[in-house]
Amino acid sequence: MTTMRTTSTQFPWLEIENSSASSDFNVRLVGEADNPSGRRIFWGKSYEGHPALLIEYGTEHWEPIAIPLFEHLVVYDYKHTSTLAIILRSNSMEDFFYRVALDIVHSIQGLSKDAIRAAAILRLQRWSAFLKPTRARLSREEQKGLIAELMFLQRFAFEVYSQGEALAHWAGPDAGRRDFEFGQTFVEVKSKRDSANPAILISSEMQLNKNESERLFLYVVELSESMEDNPKAFTVSDLVREIKVCLVSPFDIAMFEKKLANVGYFDEDDYSADRWTEGETSIFEVRGEFPRITSENCPAGIMKVKYQIDLSCCQDYLANEDSLLGAMG
Template identity: 35%
Template sequence: MTWKRKKWGATMSADDPWTGLEPPASADIINAKRVDGKHPWNFFWARSVDRKCLLILRCLTASAPKGKLPKLKGIEVAQSEPDTGGSTTVSLKLTDNQHRDIFYRLCLDIVQATSVAKSEIEAGETFLARTWRWHHLLRGGSDRRLSAEEQKGLIGELFVLERHLIPVFGPADATAAWVGPTGSPKDFECGRVSIEAKARRGAARPYVAISSEFQLDAGGCDALFLYVVELDTAPEDASAAFTITDVARRIAERIAADAPSVTERFEGQLVAAGFSWDDDYSSFRWMSGPHRFLHVGENFPCITPAAFASGVERVRYDLSLVDCEPFRVDDEIVRGRMESVRQ
């Protein structure tokens, strides 16, 4: 892919950064100009061969955001294949001009949010998190709140973050390890130690739902743990009841006090998970019960891609916790594996 770059000019329209950018002669050329010479990362306004407007982040392949890319109406989110120099591009492309105003505001939001990123990796993560934020803000429906099941799932992840990761890694590395909201198959990736979080009703059948063949695939991991916590609807008079907002706010306040620069990333992950501070969850009150960690190792009862022939995908199944009991491990074992990553 050939790059044709123009310098940022004083005559560029403040309301339309694509002014003066002509489409390239062929699809293998990108006609682009840098967003701002003072911005620490390689962001470009660009035009495609079909005259569409783009915002592009050019970065090392290793710094590109990991995880599923969101889908937005009228806007295409894409990542290119690595080039021979070890770089790639992450791009937003306006496919429907009716959404041009929204597209422009999204681009400005990303540019501003990434301007304070401390590393290229963090810039890529912020790019993705902000795009997910807009995905959830723009999705249809009169009630955009998380369902009860979605709330339980997110609370389970927040418990892992608050109770098990932040005490070991600190807010910055713990939040960076939380990759589930942006589409990664595991909820947490701490180096080569991964954790998948599940929440279930205490009185329900002793099962948890596994949503893909990759969730409990330990390939590529030195250790994979399944965290299961009991979470039930609270009685009206329960003094220890809490909402999902209470949990999120408690973690946000801790991060703001200990590592304020991480707040943006944490809130971006919340939004990517579908949570908004503006939504009222006061009618959903919860009580937490016991939790357990299960070591997903040899002979653990799970379905992985290696268990079936190529062509079988999107496997969903229920996992019996009774049959997983022999694989239960103490919290100290999990903490020890995580501490070994930190060293």
């Protein structure tokens, strides 16, 4: 790379000349205002004149990570030079690329050199999910489900594990078997309406499967729609912000936002009109004769079963918080 003087131009690529070699970039170090940690991050321009962001990283713990695909961006991971190169293929989208680039630059401040690569790719994965043409804002039912999982993450997982470990145990957004997985202990998180409706929905005959060595809990949160003037009302965005403020590591923030992206939540969407109040929370342990349909007792030939459980019939299976916390550890 050929390094040039740092610039403060809004689109820094405008003052960078094209590289003279097809396999190289002309670059400028990202300035202190956006890069206060002084990381080796560069604005660049390719031989063809395409704007680029180049990020140098450490290789002590290098392992393959899936690079997302974009319509107008291309991402190269040059292991031999420990550099991640993000290149805009359509110069007419510089304003969008500048937003993406700054988001990545800001997300890796304060990280060790060895953590930079993974954090940058997490941000790219989030942007890839955001730009899907079929993406839609979360429905009210999806918001309720996410709120319940965030409450469990905040009140239980963070109590037992470090923030990074707790986020890793949140498996639902990553298509895990359960919403939360703690070794041989699993937690399915459910939301329901008010106490007058004790039913929860089970999405398949496999959701409440477990073997003799496993423990499975249901964490059920009562969430009701609320009027805007209710002082106790909150939005899903309120809860996301509350958790994000508490996260210490920039890498954990990137991981949290990637998981949110996996379930379809993005800060850019407006949820201010969807307000909720919390009611009672109940914990049940699925054991013994707990009422359920499993893949073992479902008749042959029947599949993709959805059914409801009346929790008023499950009082013998109530568990307390200490029991759940003990099983998680």
